[in-house]
Amino acid sequence: MKFVHRLCVLCLVALLLPGGPARAQSQLVLAISEGTSGGLDHGRVIAKYQDLANVIGGVLRTKVSVVFAREFATLESGMKDGKFDFVMARPSDYPARGMRDNGYHYLASAQPDGQCLIVVPKDAPIQKLEQARGKRFVMPEQVSYMSRFCRAELRDRGIDLAKENVQYVREQAAVTFYLDNKFADIGAIASYSGPARKLDKDGFRVLHRSVAQPYFPLVAHARFKPEQIKAIQMALVSLPDKAGGPEILQRIGIAAFDTSGEDRMNVLLDWLEK
Known part of the structure; x- marks a missing residue:
């Protein structure tokens, strides 16, 4: 009984401490998929995209960690189960399905568009x-x-x-x-x-x-509020003019972020499948 009592006390203290599980649960996840592109491992993906995750985390005032979704099955199940707070993926039909089937919100897509x-x-x-x-x-x-x-x-x-x-x-x-x-x-x-x-x-x-379609879209889980979505979009669009922003974009391999592609994302799957 003494052991159980002591364990309960320790758990309660851990929950109340700033570095305890309550804080760990507040950390968010950005899942990255570069499709069938080879040569990347988890460490390289973190090095490539963590600064972008930090931009999003700076807006939300929390830590955003990068996860490499190497397999498409992992990407889809992660969106279905709500494990990923943010997803940036190519090909574009995966984020489009996240929007259609799992309630994800469109944030932005990379420039230039894909053709x-x-x-x-x-x-x-x-x-x-x-x-x-x-x-x-x-x-x-x-x-x-x-x-x-x-x-x-x-x-x-x-x-x-x-x-x-x-x-x-x-x-x-x-x-x-x-x-x-x-x-x-x-x-x-x-x-x-x-x-x-x-x-x-x-x-x-x-x-x-061909007609241009959104490339490498970034989407957010439905749990985020409209004002949070807007604030993140503003931060992404302003990257070319921010200190360190051009380097972040160059590291990812894109020219800029565009936030005007939501309508095209909403009809992308219908266009592909009709």
Whole structure:
């Protein structure tokens, strides 16, 4: 009985102390997913995004810790169970599902926006997208976000990939490989991919740019109040003009945060799935 009594007293003291469990529970979590990008471990993700978490924590006057959601299943279950206070993830359909299915609030997305680029070799005779019908397409793997993104864009432009000759490849770098080696006539890649940054150098040109969609969105759990959401958005938008802000953005690999993409996020899944 004495042991039980002493244990209860210790637990009560721990709850009342500033550094006790009550304080630990007040710490928030920012989950990060960079999709299928390789080469990152938890330590590198913390180093890359902790300063951003500190900006959010500074607004809310609490600690925000970074967690690396390496697997998409972890990301989705974390949002479903409410374990993540904030989520910044690509591809964009995961935060969009968090908003639609789990009540998350849109905070911001990265600039520039994401686009599907329809590309061809520089010397290809194709000059207009309409001329792509009947040609050999090479696309990212069929279940990927960018493949669905490009498929939706081409659908809206009157090209049904179900009726075309399409080869799907695992890596976007393989798209330009297929084009370079004449295994395909037309390819599709993400505007923010590695191959997209060196198209001209590697001998390719953009035949068509899709409609722009939010890239790398940041969303917040429904437990946050509208005034808190607004304050965080203001802090994110002002980063380019704040001391240390440009370095935070550069470390993440984006130009700025944009808070005007909520409407597009709300209809993104419908657009992809219709």
